[in-house]
Amino acid sequence: MTAVAVKGLRVDLSGRGVDVVDCVDFTIDAGEVLGLVGESGSGKTTVGVTLLGDARRGAAIVGGSVVVDGQEVVGLRPDRLAKLRGSTVAYVPQDPSMALNPALRLRRQLDELFEFHRPELPDAARDERIRTTLREVGLGSGDQEEDDAFLARFPHQLSGGQQQRVTLAMAFVLRPRVIVLDEPTTGLDVTTQARVLSTVRDLCATHRVAALYVTHDMAVVSNLAHRILVMYAGRIVEAGTSAQIFDAATHPYTRALLAAVPLVSQRRELTAIPGDTPLPGSRPSGCAFHPRCPDAVAECATTTPDPVQVSPGHVVRCLRATRLGPARTAPRAVEPRAVRQNDVVLRVADLDAFHGRRQVLHDVSLALAARECLALVGESGCGKTTLARSIIGLHHRHSGGITFRGGEMATRARDRPPELRRAVQYVFQSPYNSLNPRRSIGEILREPLAVLSPVPAGKGRAGRTRAAVSEVLERVSLSPTVAARYPDQLSGGERQRVAIARALVCRPEVLICDEVTSALDVSVQASIVRLLRRLQDEEGLALLFVTHNLALVRTVADRVIAMRAGRLVEGGPVDDVLDHPGDPFTRALIAATPEFGAAPPGVPSAPTSREDRT
Template identity: 45%
Template structure:
């Protein structure tokens, strides 16, 4: 493995075993190494074992499981020691940054108090030294160091500020290893860029190492110099970032790359067929075989070993040579058949003019004008707080406060409040929320949830006729018909989002408002949902208003784009024109802060990392 010295982190044959009637391993025989100054990107779909491995690095395993193997951090064994020693190591030798910092902070304590609690109790000069250390780290994470900031409570900080406080908190005791659990999921690109820069600077200045857990390969491309890919509780590939993103040796890793949108070019996004295999259901062969288009009989009969396929490159596959021959991203089409750009002559289905929206006396939207052409996809882009969701709620009739301006749909004027709209207005505009679990009634079956619009708008007939229509809708969004008997809690995040789409489609809408619907999904599920929406756009002439802060998604699916900044439209036009030739400084800044996989191999430092020899790992 490449690095700047001796291995800071050494993971040897680590497994996590579930003590059940039929015992099984949710994490199986993982070995890897990391040096000071390195950042390892840990990627894979939900349920692949990423979080289990990251918690194991802290010497923690969930109740009912048994952790075995060896984990050494800076020469100190983490597993073969007492629980007291492990607790002492946490925060000092190894620390953890959670995905949601608000859940890790005490809402009743000020920020300064919580930072000081991380350090040993002190008086006099030691206390002054502690405060100096806190100020030093707050400055490093680009936060105010004054007393006023320290006296704030967690709810008085933005999401990006909270995340940077949690990073400073994790670094206070100068740990040698920091585990980051998807710390930028849900953040806009500008805030994400600042957090990633902060992490890179701290790892370098503190001569530490980091494990960065994520499902976003564009983030991996901007921060990690090595990548480990997990599937069904096993390490299936480990190599340099540049090598993985351009010449992956495992078919699963390659499909993850193909499912990730590019910010620099419009290319076809390809989902991964089938569903991820649970570690409990691993058979005698390759766990990925059922989803792999390159499988042979040996793949289902014999489990592959993790073998060296190049300098610093290991993969668990019988057909690594064939995979690498097909892995070059240059072979992927620079277009998407389902999302092929539409000509600019399409008539406007929705027009907004002079829209102003308020929360109390605070104005959120300022004279917003836009139009969505029928059968096309308009991307609404901006940072958190720019007014994207407020605008979407206004046009859906869900904004509870004052709204002014004009809205026209299919050449008909539409009132703002939903209660004043006709049944036709309500039916033709459907909203898909960012959080599907929060928008689905947990006490209703999937069949009843999808049938609700059918009953509301008198569609789909009665009895068996309505039930057949529900099953058709489930099949349309690639869900088995028997899911009608399940409840939302029994589905994965991607499956719940498909149910939300099916419910919206049940109303036979002309316009679908998609509010960050893929922001927390695995890239493979995201690609599958986008493929589905693209097919519906082709077959039903569906019109989409797609709210996102992901520039790669905009490049992949949008015909037109509107950029919002603090409630003002600062740029609009054909998506490819705006992305290739932005004119507003705010748009230019957004694009410059957007991480991209395409920049990895063009960076000489990245190429040097990719060429480094690796140390052998047992």
């Protein structure tokens, strides 16, 4: 039974006649998970929110049909839309902390849904539905007192994974027919991600909910979705089953995305897609991908491709769809780099750290050499970020030694000299919180230059500063014209690249990266990895790479340390640790990492992991 039918959807920038998305057609059956993938700025979220009859700020639905559970939502009156949202179609956002009211306890937030959509439901039935849903998302224990204690918490008292599962409970508690999931596992560690994905899969199958899963994580969608849509510059360029997309990708854009995906089982060179996704209003004629396409011919620049069926259920928008052979080359395997461990630039010795009276780090010691990338992995709450913030001087309650090139570093960043603060830089996980929304990108990038690496006064100073800003933007694959824009005018991936540029603009010697690629699509992630590698080789940059992405660790890191409950449990060269993990915790992390590959035919029953295949 078809739960969603979208036909000829077009969303324009309000009053400008410039399309954000156009010619979008798809259906979703009850119980089916449809994956929607593509780079930042391709229009994925715009398509997702149209199922709620909404459009992003500054845009409007101007054409086409969106039918949800037999009801046309385009042009629906505001009062009817309010009833539709939450009860018939639900939405799970990327950032759960932005979706949960920090001033309300969890029970109150769940109760509000019933008060608006199901006021006639008796209190006992409402309470039973809440408890049942908590168990379905893995948060309910079955014990009434424990469940009541959990529901009495505020959102800030939960971990990131718990917050995300609460948003899933809020989405499913009214038993909607359709759910839109917008990057719901971004920023989660691999074990929490596995639990959330399992929850989504089970709830959709149990309650026959049709799901649109918006993501840039190709490994996740390959094992979760029944069918996949690949989106570029506001249009669906390829559509098919999971097996068709991952085993027989036809569109050059899809192939390029797959070449940028890291594998946990193999160290390989990631290939970034050259150029940038064109913005609405500046998209080229013909096929929008042709300026970046290695297979383009002259006709691609002048002729807009129509959909072509290359096999049953497999549709591609490409003029050369029937003439392109198999993908030309697989990504090249690379050998690990040789790093001189005797050139240590940063050392942590016997570090203990506390949050209030609670000890969160226990006797942590590590060393980071010049040109080395040391990855720090572990579950959320294990102390990775506390360690990173202690090193940079943002977490003060710790004991032990932190030295840079043999010199002791003051506990607080403000007590360190400017040269030391310039030499050790930090990139935060969330660009939403780390970029000042009232300043332009140029102002954001000029500030560290003025404070930590002042350009000598004199004639041409302003020009040299502008040149430094333009150079660092290009180094992170952004156009220098971005300097005139503000953070809210950028996509999530673009904001993260600005955050990385801000750390790089002073040319540091040590860069602490705290989950810096969690918000990036695979192509931008590949370009950032190549950039960091080049900076290591050419400028001797040392990286402490905090991440939950073990597949990326295989590609980017030289050594890896696994942390659990504030203690280092295993460490060594990346290939040794990932191929032959000695600690049960490390083995569990690797087993929970979704591996890129084709989903089995039919309905996927579980994520494919290395453990599943062996």
